[in-house]
Amino acid sequence: MMPTTLRALAAACLGLAGALAAAPEVRASAFEFVPAPQTDLNRLYRIDRVTGEVSSCQYALKEGTVGVTLCFGPGEGAEAQEPGEYGLVSSHHEREGGVFRVDYRTGEMSVCYVFEEKVVCTPPETVSPVATAEAPATPDTTGSTQ
Numbered sequence: 001m002m003p004t005t006l007r008a009l010a011a012a013c014l015g016l017a018g019a020l021a022a023a024p025e026v027r028a029s030a031f032e033f034v035p036a037p038q039t040d041l042n043r044l045y046r047i048d049r050v051t052g053e054v055s056s057c058q059y060a061l062k063e064g065t066v067g068v069t070l071c072f073g074p075g076e077g078a079e080a081q082e083p084g085e086y087g088l089v090s091s092h093h094e095r096e097g098g099v100f101r102v103d104y105r106t107g108e109m110s111v112c113y114v115f116e117e118k119v120v121c122t123p124p125e126t127v128s129p130v131a132t133a134e135a136p137a138t139p140d141t142t143g144s145t146q
Contacts, residue, residue, distance in 0.1 A: 034088035038097045045099050045112065045119070047088045052081035054088070054101055054112045056119050075118025077110065088112075 029049070036043040036056075043058040055078070057071040074080075078101075085104040098113030101121055108124035 032087050034090050034099050036097050036099060037090045037093050039094045041097055043097065043114070045088055047086055047101060048080070049086050050083055052084060052086035052101060052103065054078040054119050054121060056114055072114050072117055072119050075115065075120045077121035077123060078112055078119040081124070 032047050032049055034045050034047075036045065041058070043056055045054060045056045047054050053074050055071065055073050057069050060068050060070040062068045081103075084106065087102050087104060089100040089102055091100065098111050101110050101112050101124075102108070103124070106126060108126045110121045110124045112119055112121040114120075
């Protein structure tokens with residue numbers, strides 16, 4: 001037979017497990033942040049992981065102060081999209097100021113960057129199965145190898 005203290009502890013653990021199971025699902029972080037890959041640019045991009053809305057901020061010097069945070073809101077193409085599972089991916093290209101917005105559910109991608117004081121994004125694109133099926137067996141290359 002189980003001692004009273006152990007029975008009480010077991011009942012408390014079962015009660016806690018039931019309460020946790022009934023608790024509303026804890027939502028993962030609502031935003032994702034990625035720096036621009038350009039090595040001499042202190043810009044950080046932010047995306048709403050559900051809506052795909054993209055904005056950006058960077059540090060700027062301001063005489064007589066410690067500086068300011070300069071932010072750029074969403075412009076053309078960077079506004080909220082259809083609900084999805086969005087993220088940002090940096091290209092790791094040291095001279096690139098933009099980032100890729102990706103929809104992990106559909107595979108669509110667009111490029112987002114700051115243009116005229118707003119973040120803009122190209123129209124979303126994805127590789128269609130038809131285009132993949134029609135692709136040549138060996139990819140075309142440019143340039144030369146030595």
